[in-house]
Amino acid sequence: MSDRLTSLITKTPQEGFELAITLAQMGVEYTQPSESIRKKLRPKYARNADSLIMASHVIAVHYQTVAAANNYWK
Secondary structure, three states, X not given: XXXXXXXXXOOOHHHHHHHHHHHHHHHHXXXXXXXXXXXXXXXXXXXXXXXXXXXXXXHHHHHHHHHHHOHHHO
């Protein structure tokens, strides 16, 4: 799995946001490596507003990191 991430550098903020989403997904995969368990859990959190807000928060934190690595695309 670690070979999927080669750099935090992206050409655009949109690419940076997509990388932040990928980082969040990778974190979930590392935390729960079983795909079958992740699939069983998804219906529960997919309908839970607090879980969705926390997922958005994790993506936002990753996006901050990517943006800083890219000097905020200046």
